[in-house]
Amino acid sequence: MTLRGVLTLARLAAAAWIAPRVIRSALVRRSSAGAVMSTMARSDTDRCDVSVVVPARDEVTRLGPLLTALGDRHEVIVVDDGSADGTADLARSFGARVVTVGARPAGWVGKTWALRCGAQAATSQWVVHLDADVRPDPRLPSALVAHAECHRLDLLTAGTRAVAPTWAARWLHAAMLATLVYRFGGPGADSTGRELANGQVLVARRSLLCGPHGWKAVASHVTEDVALVRLLAASGHRVAMAEGFDLVSIEVASFTEAWRGWGRSIGLPGVEPRWRIAVDAAALALTMPIPLLRLLSRRADALDLALVAMRVGTAVGLTPAYRPAGLAVWMAPAADPAAIVAVALAAVRRSVNWRGRRLPVPR
Numbered sequence: 601m602t603l604r605g606v607l608t609l610a611r612l613a614a615a616a617w618i619a620p621r622v623i624r625s626a627l628v629r630r631s632s633a634g635a636v637m638s639t640m641a642r643s644d645t646d647r648c649d650v651s652v653v654v655p656a657r658d659e660v661t662r663l664g665p666l667l668t669a670l671g672d673r674h675e676v677i678v679v680d681d682g683s684a685d686g687t688a689d690l691a692r693s694f695g696a697r698v699v700t701v702g703a704r705p706a707g708w709v710g711k712t713w714a715l716r717c718g719a720q721a722a723t724s725q726w727v728v729h730l731d732a733d734v735r736p737d738p739r740l741p742s743a744l745v746a747h748a749e750c751h752r753l754d755l756l757t758a759g760t761r762a763v764a765p766t767w768a769a770r771w772l773h774a775a776m777l778a779t780l781v782y783r784f785g786g787p788g789a790d791s792t793g794r795e796l797a798n799g800q801v802l803v804a805r806r807s808l809l810c811g812p813h814g815w816k817a818v819a820s821h822v823t824e825d826v827a828l829v830r831l832l833a834a835s836g837h838r839v840a841m842a843e844g845f846d847l848v849s850i851e852v853a854s855f856t857e858a859w860r861g862w863g864r865s866i867g868l869p870g871v872e873p874r875w876r877i878a879v880d881a882a883a884l885a886l887t888m889p890i891p892l893l894r895l896l897s898r899r900a901d902a903l904d905l906a907l908v909a910m911r912v913g914t915a916v917g918l919t920p921a922y923r924p925a926g927l928a929v930w931m932a933p934a935a936d937p938a939a940i941v942a943v944a945l946a947a948v949r950r951s952v953n954w955r956g957r958r959l960p961v962p963r
């Protein structure tokens with residue numbers, strides 16, 4: 601077989617690997633968009649059985665807006681994970697309860713230990729974990745619990761809208777998000793064995809998070825949210841990820857923050873097998889930038905045109921996930937190579953840096 605024939609087979613295989621997830625994501629999104637919002641509309645009162653737990657390490661510049669939005673509707677616990685910038689004092693000034701983590705046991709990653717400590721300190725039946733850069737609708741915690749109860753879920757995470765003030769941040773972030781859609785489908789897609797999660801917004805019963813299948817079971821993971829969801833799904837628990845764009849957003853301050861923050865985890869190191877990360881990266885390269893390059897060089901065939909159309913459709917579908925959206929999201933395919941590099945690095949990465957800590961990646 602000629603080299604051209606081998607490349608054609610590789611392109612066809614990559615398209616067969618990727619396309620079903622993208623198509624399924626589009627179909628599911630059309631039927632389930634705003635699921636959390638519709639549940640919230642039927643729940644006008646704040647829940648009294650909800651504790652909000654915020655893990656925080658040197659978050660004095662980002663924590664205030666979150667605490668302002670939460671107000672005094674629920675028990676709010678800020679877990680101070682060794683901050684040196686006044687995070688704890690700021691949290692107390694908003695009336696939040698501050699839990700200071702003790703010495704981290706061997707085998708625990710810092711954030712996972714903070715999440716565990718916060719869940720143990722909570723006094724309510726339901727625990728909502730929110731990251732410090734989350735900007736929620738004040739009714740979000742109650743809406744999440746209502747949605748979980750309505751659908752009989754043991755754990756629920758929600759996708760967020762990204763608020764990025766710079767064009768470059770939106771450009772890179774949108775390309776990274778597209779790689780997740782290509783690999784796993786979007787919120788609500790059936791990806792048995794490859795479930796996805798967003799630990800920035802996570803709700804579960806306290807008894808589950810503190811039990812043997814909770815945070816303790818994924819203590820060493822740097823992508824603890826996905827590790828937890830997959831463990832629970834494999835053990836028979838009901839888990840889901842819903843779209844929460846109208847209820848919650850996150851701040852992405854810059855291109856550098858997007859690369860460093862999401863770049864360390866976008867490949868799901870320690871959760872996905874290294875061989876599958878490598879296969880995903882190769883399939884992404886063959887279905888995202890290469891068809892566009894072939895089109896621009898006037899060498900495109902029918903497969904290339906179909907893949908370019910799929911990429912454009914994905915960009916359109918991701919537009920509601922950004923504020924503002926505009927040209928940066930539409931131009932995100934130009935950032936696909938950088939996003940794919942971030943995924944590929946996870947196949948060889950042995951450790952990641954997070955908040956001044958060097959964390960080993962589980963094998």
